[in-house]
Amino acid sequence: MSELPFYLAAFVVVLGVLIVVHEYGHYAAARWVGVKVLRFSVGFGRVIWQRRLGRDQTEWAISVFPLGGYVKMLDEREGEVAAAEQHRAFNRQSVGARSLIVAAGPLANFALAILLYWVVFIYGSEELLPVLGTPPADTPAAMAGVKNGEQVRRVDGEEVATWNDLRWLVLQKAVNQELAALEVINEQGEISVRHLHLAAAGDQGWEGDALERLGLRFYRAHFPAVIGKLVEGGPAARSGLLVGDWIRAVDGEEIANWQDFVLKVREAPGRRLHVLVERNDDLLAVDVESEPISERGRTIGKIGVAVAESAESRRELKTHVSYGPVEAAAKAVAETWDKSVFSLVMLGKMLTGEVSWKNLSGPVTIADYAGQSAKLGLDYYLKFMALVSISLGVLNLLPIPVLDGGHLMYHMIEVVRRRPLSERAMEISQQVGVSILFVLMAFAFFNDLNRLFSS
Structure with a gap:
């Protein structure tokens, strides 16, 4: 519970940055083509703070529901527009100009991802080397x-x-x-x-x-099976095991190293283990009942201990990775492209049933990952922000009415038909779009709750 404020703060920063960047993409494109912007809002619903700035006295606002934002532009379909300003109305612009304004939001998210990756690749990060451990049997x-x-x-x-x-x-x-x-x-x-x-x-x-x-x-290096840390109140601590105990045997089988011990415990969920330990040159027998834990669809045993490993051994398994500005830029673009394509492929496989809908994540999971990545360091946090920015960009380009991709779909239809869809057709399609989004949000929220309670 003590970490909750930190996790919430990490989530709010990610969400705030991504919303502002996305909406600023729409805003900048609208200003560039000459459309008047009436309001730039972070959040939906009732405005809780606002200030008017600039020649057009655009209202910059924060609204009560923070999961999103919007840019409100001058538009004759939403109210009467003075004759002197009709040329600045969104609906008076060409299809190309309107499409640019709509697409600029997701494009801003992709641009942000490239920038974040570029910073991380130049700044550099400590990465684990791809060294493999002993695989479980039958995998x-x-x-x-x-x-x-x-x-x-x-x-x-x-x-x-x-x-x-x-x-x-x-x-x-x-x-x-x-x-x-x-x-x-x-x-x-x-x-x-x-x-x-x-x-x-x-x-x-x-x-x-x-x-x-x-x-x-x-x-996992072949460390001696010496206990370096105990989980307070865990099975090992309750049984009387101590930090510094050297595990010599389990159920009569000799333990050569820490990995042998871990595998033995994992394979015995809920069982009483007869552990022989060396303590102060004496051999002691201790019975420990392993706790069954669900891990990725199967049950394993844990007793609440960690190995006594050296900082030197951890350094040997890490490498510092960084790039020059030009190479970092190329790698950042490639990383953003690869992640975007992969997101689309996975979405397609969700639709065909090849990928579970359990992979959808909502705000609770995103907040959890935001907090975890922030705890790991600035590089992890920026990479997480880049990944969420890509996901937001891809999601908004889907051809679902009410999303940016849905508006681009309307514009494509307008080009083909040489006239826009009727207001009735757009109204019906937007109702369908809202329903689709509601179902997706329900799935994501259900998955969040499922992960929360299963963990």
Whole structure:
């Protein structure tokens, strides 16, 4: 609960920036083509703060419902317009000018994403190296022969520098193909190719971590099985285990390292484990009952302990990634394009049933991710903001009436028919659009609640 204000603040900043940028895109385009802007509002509903500025005395406002915003322009369809200003009305503009104004909002979101990625790529970030851990039995990674400590160099010939690169490439490829070739190098410098079957990535409708379902886990060095931290009130703490205890055996089987211990606990949800520990040169027997936890569709065991690992070992698994201004710009554009295309592909697969609607996220999940990314650091937070900005841009370009994409669809119809749709047709289509948006929002909100209570 103490983190709630921080998470809310992180969410409000993301939401505020994206709304302002989106609406400013509409505003700037309208001013550029000569349309008079009456109001620029962050939020909907009753205005709670306003100030008039500029030659046109545009009303800059904050409204009571913050999930969105709007730019109100001079328009003869919404009220009488003086003859001297009719040339500045939105409805008097050419189809091209109106389309530019409508498209400028989503385009501003894409431009913001490019800018944010560019800043992150120049600033640089600490990234995990793509080093693999021992995969669980019977997973695609285990069947492909993946071994602990192997570092991925390429996926289907594309270079992999970080763990995020690996996640993104595997996710992209799993959407469209069944097999991927992972070129890996082991700790002895030997290069191998692991042929990974990707179908399991989408076994649960793409909800959750696709890498986990494939058995691609981050490397855990072979640390001694020494307890470095206990969860207060957890099963291990209740049983009498202490920080510094060295786990020697579980249920009579020798434990060689921390990873052996973790696998043993995970595979025994709800079971009583007979643990042999070394403490102050003495061997002690301790019974610990593992707690069953649901993790990505299956039940595992946990006892509330963490390994005593060194800062040096963590540094060896990280790399600092940064680029020069020109290379960063090219990479930022590519990143924005790839994420936009992927969003459209996933939306298409939702419509065909290949991807679960559980992937839709609402404000609660976005607020959670905003807070988590902010805690990880500025680079993670800016990348999260860029991703949400892309999602907002893509969503607004969908041909759904009441969205920007719906208005662009009207303009295309107007070009083909050489006259606009009738007001009655637009009214009906907008009612349909509102219904579609309501259903999508209901799905997203339901998913938020489901994630909240299941966690």
